[in-house]
Amino acid sequence: MTNQDEFKRIAGQLIAAGRFIDSKGWVPATSGNFSVRLSDGRIAITVSGKHKGQLETEDIMLVDGDGQSLDGKKPSAETLLHTSLYQRFPDVQAVLHPHSLHATLAARLFKDEMVLEDYELLKALSDIDTHQSRIVIPIFANDQNIRRLAAVVKNYLDHHDAIHAYIIAGHGFYTWGRSLEEALRHLEALEFLFECEIRLHGVKK
Ligand SMILES: CSC[C@@H](O)[C@@H](O)C(=O)COP(=O)(O)O
Numbered sequence: 677m678t679n680q681d682e683f684k685r686i687a688g689q690l691i692a693a694g695r696f697i698d699s700k701g702w703v704p705a706t707s708g709n710f711s712v713r714l715s716d717g718r719i720a721i722t723v724s725g726k727h728k729g730q731l732e733t734e735d736i737m738l739v740d741g742d743g744q745s746l747d748g749k750k751p752s753a754e755t756l757l758h759t760s761l762y763q764r765f766p767d768v769q770a771v772l773h774p775h776s777l778h779a780t781l782a783a784r785l786f787k788d789e790m791v792l793e794d795y796e797l798l799k800a801l802s803d804i805d806t807h808q809s810r811i812v813i814p815i816f817a818n819d820q821n822i823r824r825l826a827a828v829v830k831n832y833l834d835h836h837d838a839i840h841a842y843i844i845a846g847h848g849f850y851t852w853g854r855s856l857e858e859a860l861r862h863l864e865a866l867e868f869l870f871e872c873e874i875r876l877h878g879v880k881k
């Protein structure tokens with residue numbers, strides 16, 4: 677398969693993923709961004725400012741491993757949050773950023789992290805094979821300076837075991853996977869688990 681064929685195939689998959697994620701209400705207005713790493717290390721990512729449920733092929737572009745545009749288009753404002761994950765985890769091939777309701781609300785109830793344990797659906801996450809697992813999802817303060825936010829995330833990742841996702845307070849979350857399919861599975865499972873925790877703790881208050 678030529679590089680161009682691979683890009684076209686991945687662009688189609690990102691467009692379909694966007695439609696699915698939007699159908700769930702997880703990328704309202706023009707929020708969210710998605711990417712997939714190609715076999716040559718370049719990254720196919722959504723351009724900035726488009727509705728992610730209505731993407732067309734021209735709305736998927738290429739950046740290098742440092743987030744620099746390779747085709748003159750303007751990449752997602754949050755590209756550095758994608759590239760920092762690809763740099764930290766060599767086996768990660770896809771990154772998804774939804775602005776789902778429960779991820780957005782999470783920091784109103786939880787301060788530095790959300791802990792997920794005793795849920796069967798944890799097994800939808802990579803390398804988890806029992807509900808008796810304890811998963812930590814860190815919560816970072818939102819920041820309009822994405823380079824600074826990416827540095828905060830990088831510092832956390834450098835000093836902790838591998839995680840499946842992180843939340844940005846009042847903003848949304850990032851999750852990833854060894855394939856786009858796995859990243860989508862993580863997204864769907866985590867959004868459900870965030871809702872469980874928010875309903876549980878919201879009721880308790
Ligand atoms: C509609 S506000 C959302 C943006 O500020 C941002 O957080 C976002 O997720 C989308 O930015 P984008 O540049 O389109 O990738």
Ligand SMILES: [Zn+2]
Pocket residue numbers: 707708709754773775847848
């Ligand atoms: Zn965002």
